[in-house]
Amino acid sequence: MANVTLSVPDISCDHCKQSIEGALKVVEGVSAVEVHVPEKTVDVNFDESKVQQGILTKTIEDQGYTIGS
Numbered sequence: 001m002a003n004v005t006l007s008v009p010d011i012s013c014d015h016c017k018q019s020i021e022g023a024l025k026v027v028e029g030v031s032a033v034e035v036h037v038p039e040k041t042v043d044v045n046f047d048e049s050k051v052q053q054g055i056l057t058k059t060i061e062d063q064g065y066t067i068g069s
């Protein structure tokens with residue numbers, strides 16, 4: 001199991017939290033996701049044998065957000 005914290009500077013409110021968490025939770029291999037609105041970060045626990053980090057970032061981008069550095 002892997003854990004990553006992604007920076008998503010566009011996160012601004014609870015709607016962003018719901019959108020991103022909802023989209024990631026249904027991705028195969030993702031076991032937990034939590035968006036921290038004040039910090040503008042997304043914590044994801046995932047199974048590396050089932051999903052790659054690129055899929056996680058693409059899922060967030062598909063919701064209309066840009067991944068920060």
Ligand SMILES: [Cu+2]
Nearest residue numbers: 012013015016
């Ligand atoms: Cu928002």
